[in-house]
Amino acid sequence: MPEKYIEAAEVLPSKRQLEWQKTEMYAFCHFGMNTFTGREWGDGKDAPETFNPTEFDAEQWAKAVKNGGLRGIVLTCKHHDGFCLWPSKYTDYTVASSLFRDGKGDVVREVSDACRKYGLKFGVYLSPWDRHEKTYGEGEAYNKFYLNQLTELLTGYGEIFCVWLDGACGEGQNGKRQSYDWQAWFKAVRTLQPNAVISICGPDVRWVGNEAGVCRESEWSVVPAELAISEFTADKSQKNDDEKFRDKIKMELDLGSRKRIKKAEKLIWYPAEVDVSVRPGWFYHSEEDHRLKSVDRLMDIYLGSVGGNAALLLNVPPSKRGVIEDVDALLLDSFRRMRERRFYTHVSSSASAEGLCLDEKHTATNILSDTDGFWQNAEGDEKPEITLKFSEPSEFGSVILMENIATGQQIESFELFALKGGRRKKIFKGTVIGYKKIIPLKRKLTADGIVIKITSYRKKATLLRAEVYNSKI
Numbered sequence: 001m002p003e004k005y006i007e008a009a010e011v012l013p014s015k016r017q018l019e020w021q022k023t024e025m026y027a028f029c030h031f032g033m034n035t036f037t038g039r040e041w042g043d044g045k046d047a048p049e050t051f052n053p054t055e056f057d058a059e060q061w062a063k064a065v066k067n068g069g070l071r072g073i074v075l076t077c078k079h080h081d082g083f084c085l086w087p088s089k090y091t092d093y094t095v096a097s098s099l100f101r102d103g104k105g106d107v108v109r110e111v112s113d114a115c116r117k118y119g120l121k122f123g124v125y126l127s128p129w130d131r132h133e134k135t136y137g138e139g140e141a142y143n144k145f146y147l148n149q150l151t152e153l154l155t156g157y158g159e160i161f162c163v164w165l166d167g168a169c170g171e172g173q174n175g176k177r178q179s180y181d182w183q184a185w186f187k188a189v190r191t192l193q194p195n196a197v198i199s200i201c202g203p204d205v206r207w208v209g210n211e212a213g214v215c216r217e218s219e220w221s222v223v224p225a226e227l228a229i230s231e232f233t234a235d236k237s238q239k240n241d242d243e244k245f246r247d248k249i250k251m252e253l254d255l256g257s258r259k260r261i262k263k264a265e266k267l268i269w270y271p272a273e274v275d276v277s278v279r280p281g282w283f284y285h286s287e288e289d290h291r292l293k294s295v296d297r298l299m300d301i302y303l304g305s306v307g308g309n310a311a312l313l314l315n316v317p318p319s320k321r322g323v324i325e326d327v328d329a330l331l332l333d334s335f336r337r338m339r340e341r342r343f344y345t346h347v348s349s350s351a352s353a354e355g356l357c358l359d360e361k362h363t364a365t366n367i368l369s370d371t372d373g374f375w376q377n378a379e380g381d382e383k384p385e386i387t388l389k390f391s392e393p394s395e396f397g398s399v400i401l402m403e404n405i406a407t408g409q410q411i412e413s414f415e416l417f418a419l420k421g422g423r424r425k426k427i428f429k430g431t432v433i434g435y436k437k438i439i440p441l442k443r444k445l446t447a448d449g450i451v452i453k454i455t456s457y458r459k460k461a462t463l464l465r466a467e468v469y470n471s472k473i
């Protein structure tokens with residue numbers, strides 16, 4: 001039997017996981033009955049007329065999200081209160097009973113259309129916990145009801161990139177809890193939207209483990225299979241609507257090291273997603289307009305998540321008017337500008353790359369171009385190095401490295417050196433790379449180039465890309 005970490009090196013992402021990972025950062029839009037009642041969790045008893053966005057404009061959402069450089073929107077089509085943002089045939093607790101567009105509206109339709117118009121991906125959140133529906137807690141009847149609603153969303157609104165299933169499972173109207181038929185629902189997603197990932201209480205994308213935007217230093221995408229059991233995630237999820245939950249960080253820090261996986265029965269590709277709100281709550285509350293996260297905090301979250309082998313699902317909730325308010329839209333705008341300033345001059349765009357490699361198909365030069373070609377270490381080279389030489393001595397402040405995850409996640413540690421007049425100086429020591437590792441240096445440096453040294457890997461070391469940037473400020 002090979003060692004477990006060698007087995008881990010052979011675990012690969014599915015095509016849908018790979019495509020999802022490239023999406024990097026996308027918006028969560030919590031919008032629904034709670035937007036109008038000022039709550040975070042509704043009890044399913046509010047009259048449908050309460051839902052009445054008077055200036056609803058899905059294109060405005062899409063523009064604000066796009067302008068922030070995010071690549072999709074996941075919409076809360078139904079939250080725990082059970083109110084549906086589309087005219088579901090299976091309940092009358094929907095937009096069709098509201099005043100919105102005189103009962104002829106469909107928020108899911110308008111948001112999905114706007115996403116397509118602005119080149120954004122569209123995903124759905126459909127809460128399994130439903131505090132309005134009478135069959136909730138009755139077993140088979142509710143599972144069928146949920147499947148019907150899921151089917152409506154999967155068949156009526158074009159291509160869906162993500163089905164986001166949260167773990168909340170409270171009591172229904174009758175005081176009963178429901179045992180969810182996850183497998184039947186997963187099957188429907190696979191059949192009706194084969195390219196969609198099933199996130200959180202699903203097999204494709206793992207919840208990072210907190211809602212505060214805190215990321216692990218070493219985020220592995222190959223982890224023990226039991227982490228993907230829906231009930232396991234559900235158990236760790238929020239049990240009430242207390243704001244404090246979102247800031248509590250209680251997560252296991254090591255999910256994938258050699259030591260952690262040693263005794264695992266089965267390993268799977270299960271990459272992390274960081275879900276966090278720009279506001280204290282998931283829903284919009286005007287009294288929180290002055291409590292938005294700072295752009296510096298968003299940048300830290302971005303560097304830790306997208307720059308730390310995870311994806312970022314950033315919640316930007318529309319208001320009662322049915323628009324993303326200026327404070328939120330401006331924050332997204334500043335966040336994009338800040339990223340543009342940080343990655344302003346692509347110092348390595350005319351660099352050369354050298355290093356031993358497996359064969360002429362896997363040369364170091366591959367890491368400089370935006371193609372699928374990648375570098376792979378020479379057989380037996382245990383501490384492979386690549387030297388990037390800039391066309392002239394240059395100042396820089398960030399380095400981006402990407403592993404070729406299509407052939408697995410294998411790098412366990414690496415070091416970076418600055419090259420100056422033939423001498424090298426260590427400037428960074430890190431652990432995993434994975435899909436993307438962004439290394440913000442403590443201070444800017446001027447050098448002739450850098451050396452990337454892989455100090456530990458599992459079966460083989462690969463790099464898809466390396467980029468060196470200087471900031472504008």
Ligand code: FUL
Nearest residue numbers: 040166167168237238282
């Ligand atoms: C949780 C829910 O209880 C929250 O209200 C929110 O929707 C969050 C993203 O998922 O499980």
